Amino acid sequence: MLNMKKTGIILSLVLGLTSCIQTKYFVKSEKDLSLINWECNILNFLPIKNSDLENSPVLKTSYDLIVSKQYSKLNEYLSSIQTKNSEFYLCKTLYYISKTKYNEAFINLKKIDETSYSLIRDLLFVDLNYELEKQYNSENYNKHLQDYQKIIDKYPDNEYLKKIIALRVRYIRYNY
């Protein structure tokens, strides 16, 4: 009888210990119905057309290197460029966004002055403002919504932009 008790206690101790080790606790959303993979959103949802990439070798190379996550190579590539024009600053901005260095990205974004990049500049300006405010826990959903509203009203015929902003608003909605 005493032996049985001992065995019982030992067995329950072993079970208790192994359960502590093996217990898993995880939470997930309904996979099949998920729509967006936000993690690569910034690059997947930028208003850059294929023609923009074809016309600019700097932008094309930088874009490819960001997509393949070769950041050190991109840094080297950008350091080797002599002409510091809007394209260069846009690539630098995208590089720093990919590295989540939003302050540096913001500094480079302000240097973009070419009108052909005004849309992407305006959009990234609001995105970066949000990311910076998030770092200090001071993000305000309605304020960012108004900022995106201004961009939509500034470029009313751009249907692609509407889709991009809808995704941005979704992101803010779930992450503020």
Place this chain on the structure above:
Amino acid sequence: MKKLLLILIPIFLISCSESKLLLKSLNQFQAPLNYVHDSKIINHDKSAKLAIKQTNFQSLNTLTSVSKINHKLFPFIIYNYEEINLAVKLGQSSLQENYPDFFKNAFATESERTGCYLLSDNINESDYSLEITCDTCKVESKYQRNCTVVFLLFAYSMSFQEIGFPAETNLLLNVKLNKGDNLVFEKKYQVYTAQPFLNVQRRNQVKLRADFVTNMAESLSLSTKNGIEQMIADINNAIKKNSAN
């Protein structure tokens, strides 16, 4: 009989407490309703004046509620599976903005952008009066908790899982446009939206539940947006037709 009761009573108590615990947890979160108006601003001739009369906007529940759908238990010798499905109904308590006020503001903003009329607060001075009745405003979703236990020879493995399902909104709006005492136009708008979740990795329980509430509010917000856009397009047509006659 006694043994059966001893098994059934704890199961009943656990499943009752599950819904209360989830409700307590969901009540910590409030989600925003406001959205971006992506319609193109149209510069119509806004000579007609329209006053809105909103009625019955209380069809959205005051409090968010959780009720049990079912409780499944599969007790096998080496494999046990338990699943509790809970139905969550969105209430005003989970929203940052008051729903009738949000609707009124969204309608006013959209009217300013695309309406061929000017909104007025005074019914007596207006050419048209609009009566919007919200007959149904239901936002529902399912939340599942499941637990799997596998007994091995000297060990057992246990895993818990929580799944938030996409929110579904059913919005039924009844609109009547009057010119004086004459009915110009009447229509029922039924908007149904199933709002998918964002595919965000590395969620924890708190984040999942916060996202779950946000998903329900987002579903209501976008359904309202769709309803308002359809409504204003029809009001524009009705006013133009009426003016032509």
